[in-house]
Amino acid sequence: QVQLVESGGGLVQAGGSLRLSCAASGTIFRIIIMGWYRQAPGKERESVAVIPTGGVANYADSVKGRFTVSRDIAKNTVYLQMNSLKPEDTAVYYCNVKYGMGYRDLWGQGTQVIVSS
Numbered sequence: 137q138v139q140l141v142e143s144g145g146g147l148v149q150a151g152g153s154l155r156l157s158c159a160a161s162g163t164i165f166r167i168i169i170m171g172w173y174r175q176a177p178g179k180e181r182e183s184v185a186v187i188p189t190g191g192v193a194n195y196a197d198s199v200k201g202r203f204t205v206s207r208d209i210a211k212n213t214v215y216l217q218m219n220s221l222k223p224e225d226t227a228v229y230y231c232n233v234k235y236g237m238g239y240r241d242l243w244g245q246g247t248q249v250i251v252s253s
Contacts, residue, residue, distance in 0.1 A: 138162040138242065140231045145247030152251070153219045158231030158244055160212035169234040170207050170214040174227035174249075181230070185216060198224070221251045 144156040156172065171186030185205035187193040193205050202221075207214040214231060231244035 138164055140233060140242055140244035142229070142231050142244040142247040145229060145249045147250045147252065148221055150221060150223055150251055150253050152221050153217070154221065154249060156216040156218070156229055156231075156247060156249075158214045158216075160233070160242075164212055164233055164235050164242070166237070167212070167233055167235045168239060169232075171205060171232055172214070172216045173230045173232055174225075175230070175246075176224075176227040179227075184229070186232075187214070218249070221249075223251045223253045225249060226251050 139161045140158050141161060142158045144154060148154055167189055169186050169188045172184045173181050174184050175181040183196060184199055185193060185195045185203055187205050187207055202219050204217040226249060228246040228248050230246045233242040
């Protein structure tokens, strides 16, 4: 089964930048949307940035102007460039792919991002 492998998380000071990457271990057919979610301690998982195939990226209000999602279709890879990071961005970030006729979900294992003040 295809897996999503994330990398790029870590500890950064407020105002700093990180770049997350998520690569599929194999081919995923009929990708509909690729993107990133996050879950902070004690909170529900929320959508951060998603990019549909052939469409325009959509961002959570809290990250607009600071985060940029992009994808490499040929490599089945999605990226999240995070600039001007804030302590409230601290969370586990998960890569997600929705694919196939039934909008099936594929999730990465998560990568921790910690922003210190």
